[in-house]
Amino acid sequence: MRAGVIGCGSIGKVHIKNLKAVGAEVVAACDIDESELEYVKNNFGVEHLYRDYRDLIARSDIDAVVVATPNYLHYQMTVDALKEGKHVLCEKPPALTARQVKKMFDASRKHGRALLIGLTLRFRGDSRALRKYVEEVGIGEPYYARASLLRRSGIPGYGSWFTRKSEAGSGPLYDIGVHALDITMWLMNNFKVKEVYATTYAKFGPKGKGLGTWGKPVPGGPFDVEDLAAAMIRMESGATIQLEVSWAAHITSDSFRVIVLGDKAGLEFPGAKVYAEEGVLVDKQLKFAEEDPYIVEMRHFKEVVERGVEPVTKPEEMVMLQAALEAALKSAEEGRVVRVSEVL
Numbered sequence: 488m489r490a491g492v493i494g495c496g497s498i499g500k501v502h503i504k505n506l507k508a509v510g511a512e513v514v515a516a517c518d519i520d521e522s523e524l525e526y527v528k529n530n531f532g533v534e535h536l537y538r539d540y541r542d543l544i545a546r547s548d549i550d551a552v553v554v555a556t557p558n559y560l561h562y563q564m565t566v567d568a569l570k571e572g573k574h575v576l577c578e579k580p581p582a583l584t585a586r587q588v589k590k591m592f593d594a595s596r597k598h599g600r601a602l603l604i605g606l607t608l609r610f611r612g613d614s615r616a617l618r619k620y621v622e623e624v625g626i627g628e629p630y631y632a633r634a635s636l637l638r639r640s641g642i643p644g645y646g647s648w649f650t651r652k653s654e655a656g657s658g659p660l661y662d663i664g665v666h667a668l669d670i671t672m673w674l675m676n677n678f679k680v681k682e683v684y685a686t687t688y689a690k691f692g693p694k695g696k697g698l699g700t701w702g703k704p705v706p707g708g709p710f711d712v713e714d715l716a717a718a719m720i721r722m723e724s725g726a727t728i729q730l731e732v733s734w735a736a737h738i739t740s741d742s743f744r745v746i747v748l749g750d751k752a753g754l755e756f757p758g759a760k761v762y763a764e765e766g767v768l769v770d771k772q773l774k775f776a777e778e779d780p781y782i783v784e785m786r787h788f789k790e791v792v793e794r795g796v797e798p799v800t801k802p803e804e805m806v807m808l809q810a811a812l813e814a815a816l817k818s819a820e821e822g823r824v825v826r827v828s829e830v831l
């Protein structure tokens with residue numbers, strides 16, 4: 488695989504390192520920030536550097552592109568790269584709207600090139616062990632799930648694109664809620680969302696409180712996104728998902744817990760625990776290997792590109808994931824239940 492990376496910020500550099508680690512060649516990199524280009528040249532020996540991504544994707548000696556730019560750029564850069572015949576690993580959230588995500592996968596189909604979304608939690612040992620259990624043993628009917636991903640003080644890049652609605656789309660809902668909701672629906676093996684009722688709050692960001700270490704702050708920049716979101720998501724099947732996410736909250740420490748309840752067994756993530764009925768109730772700790780999920784993700788992308796393996800993030804899943812998050816934002820804004828059909 489010969490790859491180009493667009494966006495050489497925090498995660499772009501991780502991807503460059505990991506592309507090399509899995510045996511891919513990083514031919515070119517693009518960023519609008521000259522200092523980032525200088526960094527990847529000096530530290531990773533990337534030879535061809537661009538400030539305009541269109542020059543990178545025009546190269547005929549590249550077969551894969553990683554899009555690791557701010558959220559609002561994912562859609563256009565991905566569609567353009569697919570048009571140029573490149574396979575794409577696009578960071579999460581896939582885009583700002585479900586309609587954009589649909590168009591991204593339409594472009595993937597039309598141009599016969601794969602599109603993988605960087606939902607890194609799917610590449611953890613524990614999530615994969617749980618998913619295998621769901622596929623091979625099953626948990627009966629998954630009827631209720633709760634996904635809670637709360638940071639105590641973790642607002643990223645204050646004043647930068649992260650905290651601008653026009654560039655990020657939303658705060659923690661799109662930033663980390665996308666991970667929590669995706670892993671939950673993946674473990675339920677159900678992405679058929681019907682409607683969403685949600686509320687959002689901004690109690691820390693506007694006061695410049697609750698800041699974290701991720702991202703590059705821009706002094707004086709805006710904060711016009713939420714810092715906490717809570718959503719009740721009703722699935723077509725009648726199942727319910729409760730989602731709560733925060734960048735900042737008055738809690739003792741960061742916490743992340745997903746439970747998925749079926750009528751035969753329940754799952755707990757992180758940690759790959761199963762509580763099942765097998766005549767009697769049994770608690771199981773599934774075995775799994777710990778490996779850097781970003782490396783596993785990149786290895787998967789390489790197999791997608793080189794061997795035609797189907798990307799683990801399926802088009803219809805990604806459209807519904809984005810639709811659920813978008814419907815949650817709309818619900819919070821309008822104070823009513825929003826059907827996903829309204830945003831599709």
Ligand SMILES: NC(=O)c1ccc[n+]([C@@H]2O[C@H](COP(=O)([O-])OP(=O)(O)OC[C@H]3O[C@@H](n4cnc5c(N)ncnc54)[C@H](O)[C@@H]3O)[C@@H](O)[C@H]2O)c1
Nearest residue numbers: 494495496497498499518519520555556558578579605607
């Ligand atoms: N999968 C994960 O676990 C994970 C982790 C972190 C970030 N992300 C996602 O990756 C993306 C980037 O996040 P980050 O934390 O690296 O942000 P970042 O701000 O550190 O990096 C973004 C980079 O994109 C560059 N950029 C901006 N506009 C550009 C343009 N027009 N052309 C080329 N480059 C441009 C910026 O200069 C910057 O270097 C976001 O969508 C984020 O949600 C995913």
